[in-house]
Amino acid sequence: MATEYHPTIGLEIHAELKTQTKMFCRCANDPDASHPNTNICPVCMAHPGTLPVVNREAVKHVLRIGTALGGTLADFSEFDRKSYFYPDIPKGYQISQYEHPLVTGGALAGVAITRVHLEEDTARLSHERGKSIVDFNRAGLPLMELVTEPVIRDAETAGAFARELQLLLRTLGAGEANLEKGEMRIEANISISTTDVFGTKVEVKNLNSFRSVERAIAYEVKRQEELLVKGEAVVQETRGWDESKQATFHQRIKEGSADYRYFPEPDIPKLLLSEVTRFSQNILRESLPELPWERRARYAHDVQLKESDSMYLSADPERAQFFDAVCDALQKDVALSTLAANYIVSDLAGIYAKNEDERYDTLDAEAFSKLIRLAYTGVLSSRGAKDTLLLLVEKGGDPETIAREHGLIQVHDDSELEKVVATVLAEETKAVSEYRAGNEAILQYLVGKSMKATRGAGNPTKLAELIQTTLKR
Numbered sequence: 001m002a003t004e005y006h007p008t009i010g011l012e013i014h015a016e017l018k019t020q021t022k023m024f025c026r027c028a029n030d031p032d033a034s035h036p037n038t039n040i041c042p043v044c045m046a047h048p049g050t051l052p053v054v055n056r057e058a059v060k061h062v063l064r065i066g067t068a069l070g071g072t073l074a075d076f077s078e079f080d081r082k083s084y085f086y087p088d089i090p091k092g093y094q095i096s097q098y099e100h101p102l103v104t105g106g107a108l109a110g111v112a113i114t115r116v117h118l119e120e121d122t123a124r125l126s127h128e129r130g131k132s133i134v135d136f137n138r139a140g141l142p143l144m145e146l147v148t149e150p151v152i153r154d155a156e157t158a159g160a161f162a163r164e165l166q167l168l169l170r171t172l173g174a175g176e177a178n179l180e181k182g183e184m185r186i187e188a189n190i191s192i193s194t195t196d197v198f199g200t201k202v203e204v205k206n207l208n209s210f211r212s213v214e215r216a217i218a219y220e221v222k223r224q225e226e227l228l229v230k231g232e233a234v235v236q237e238t239r240g241w242d243e244s245k246q247a248t249f250h251q252r253i254k255e256g257s258a259d260y261r262y263f264p265e266p267d268i269p270k271l272l273l274s275e276v277t278r279f280s281q282n283i284l285r286e287s288l289p290e291l292p293w294e295r296r297a298r299y300a301h302d303v304q305l306k307e308s309d310s311m312y313l314s315a316d317p318e319r320a321q322f323f324d325a326v327c328d329a330l331q332k333d334v335a336l337s338t339l340a341a342n343y344i345v346s347d348l349a350g351i352y353a354k355n356e357d358e359r360y361d362t363l364d365a366e367a368f369s370k371l372i373r374l375a376y377t378g379v380l381s382s383r384g385a386k387d388t389l390l391l392l393v394e395k396g397g398d399p400e401t402i403a404r405e406h407g408l409i410q411v412h413d414d415s416e417l418e419k420v421v422a423t424v425l426a427e428e429t430k431a432v433s434e435y436r437a438g439n440e441a442i443l444q445y446l447v448g449k450s451m452k453a454t455r456g457a458g459n460p461t462k463l464a465e466l467i468q469t470t471l472k473r
Contacts, residue, residue, distance in 0.1 A: 005192040005228065007221045008199070009158055010114075010150035012187040013165060016121060016141050017061045018175045023120045023142040024052030024095065024268075031124070032181070036135035044120075044140035046091035051267050054079075058142035059271075060279065061174040062102045062118050065144065067284045068168060068291055069113055071106030075274045079118075079265040087134050088122035095120050096145075098262040102273075109164040111157070112149040119143050124182075144174070150189065150198065155217035159210045162186055163315075167292045171317050179208050186213050190220045192228070199224070200234040204248055206241045216241040220248050295320055303327065303337045309345050318360045319344070325365035330372065340372045347386050351393050367392060371399040384408040384457055410459050417450075417458055421466045424449045435471055443467060 019029050025043035033039055043050045066073050080098040101117035121141040126133045146165065152158050166177040166184060177184035186207045191199035204220055207213045224234050239248040273279045290298070292314050299310040313323045323344060330336040352358040371392060375385040380403055388403045395402075403409050425432055428449060435442045443464060450463045 004194050005199075005221075005225050006194070007153060007190060007192045007217075008150045009152035009154075009217060010189040011111075011146075011148045011152065011158060011161065012189065012203075013146045013162065014121075014185045014187075015144045015146075015165075015169055015175050015177050016183045017058050017144055018173065019055055019057045019061070019142055021055060022140040023055050023058055023118070024140060027140065029141055031121075031138040031141060031183075033137050036133075036137060039137045040139070044090075045136060052095060052265075054268060054271075055142055058118055059102065060284075061142075061172070062116055062144055063273070063279055064172055064284055064287060065146075065168070065174060066103030066106060066116050067281065068172060068288055069103070069106030069108055069116070071103040071113060071116065073273065073279075073281060073284075074100060074102050074104070075272065076100060077102050077271040077273065079268045080262045081265050082119075083261040084259075086122075087132065088125050088139070090123070090136070090139065094122065095265055095268070096262075108168065109157075109161045111161045112151050114147040114149050116144060116146045119145060150191075155214040155221075158188060158217055159214040162213055163210055164292065167315060167317075171289060171292055179210070182208070188213065188217050188220075190217060190224070191234075192221055192224045200236050202234065202236065202248075203238045204241055205238060205251065208243075212241055212243060215246060216248060219246065223248065299341075302332070302334075303341065304334055305338065305341055309341050312345050312349070313341060316358070319358070322360040322363070322365060322368075326369050326372070329366050329369035336369075336372055336376055339376055340369065343368075343372065343375075343385070343389065347389055348393070351390055362396070363393060364396065367397070367399055374399060374403065378459070379403075379410055380408060381410045381451070381457065381460065383451060384410055387455075407455055408457055410457055417454075417462055417466055418470075420450055420453050420458060421463065421470055424453055425467070425470060432471065 016031070021027060021029055022039075022044055025041050027039045027041050027044055030039055043052060063073055077097065077100045079095050081093040082096045082098070083093040085092055096119035097117035101115040103116035104114070106113045106116075121138050121143040123139040124135045124137070126135070148161070152161065166179075169175045169177045169184075175183060179186070188204045188207065189201050190204065191201045193199035202220060202224065204216050207216055220239070227234055235253075237253050238251045240251050241247075242249055277283070295314045296307075296310045299305045299313060300307070305313070312319075314320050323341065326340045326344075327337045330340060368389075371380070371385060371388060374380040374388075375382070379400070380388060384403060387406070388399050388408055391397075391402050391406065392399055400409075424446060428446060431442050431446055435446070446467050447460055447464050450467065451458050451460060
């Protein structure tokens, strides 16, 4: 229905960082340990008299992320205590950052960012047969929190931002950010209004996939609109997302910052980052790899790929590294690299999707590039190249050897192809009659039958010529 309301959306995204140890102690950073409550110690279990020590690698991760985002890196920073009482926080407070985050400002995917800061993760709660069980292996893991400005106007933009952030974290080696494992958690703050004044904000949690982010936002915008149209008020609250019902549901009344009673963490010294050489902006900037948007721009300029292919190839760091290795093997020839991109985006992606296992470490870039040359020069037909690629993925080896062993090398010899054409035309009498009656479109059908008879090894152009010549006699 037509509406005069416009949404305002801000995202809060938590991501576990990839470090050897937890945020404030030396316990292993391994939330997926096979046994619960094994990676714990007096520090992360909040025993009296224990003192936290900041994980330097976690700080570096956030500063590199801030550098990539174009944000302002703090000189002075500190940690704070965020007080709340829940079974997943043994201390009764979470060590986080409030007034002095490590990063302020910046932007990603066209969305302005408010801040990026560090905190510790909570324990993992599970509820079984009326009982609640707590696993503290995850408690104290280094957790990045990124908060956007409330400038997002639709669900699709929110989803695109979250995907780009996941890709950035993976590109920087800061974290895997798998939503299904809880390594990246997205919360959306949503309000609607008819003016420039924000409406009542509702926070939606439990968004464990990008599609859930988009669907939950769309649902919540519609829900709030229906309330206001009926003259009812939108309540400031925290809501969850029910994937099975495709609907949000009430969880609790939303807390304000005053409810958390923030105050500086007295057990952790203040951070003066300018005094740490390894955290200088020049060193951090030089440590950055090619960033996702830089890679896409390079693909568009150097390889002249269309946007959708550039997006797909750069959407996974290993996939992008494989494509770059193939381009190097093809000596960065634009025509060959474009053909390679086509085979990766369509044929190789199809094979991996069917196998449900995208593995580039077992596929040799040199062998793949040789396959591309065979296809480009006509040694292999399109069908022959596809079949060879499947065998190459399954068994490895030399593509030309594979193609010869399976009879996939394209046949150009007229005498061999004439025998195939004669057999096909003798079998396809109806199609032959239609062609001679003026239905020239049936030619492609006959070429297809001939290609099938040669197991994809026949040159389709040569077959078409031979069929036409034969039928004109």
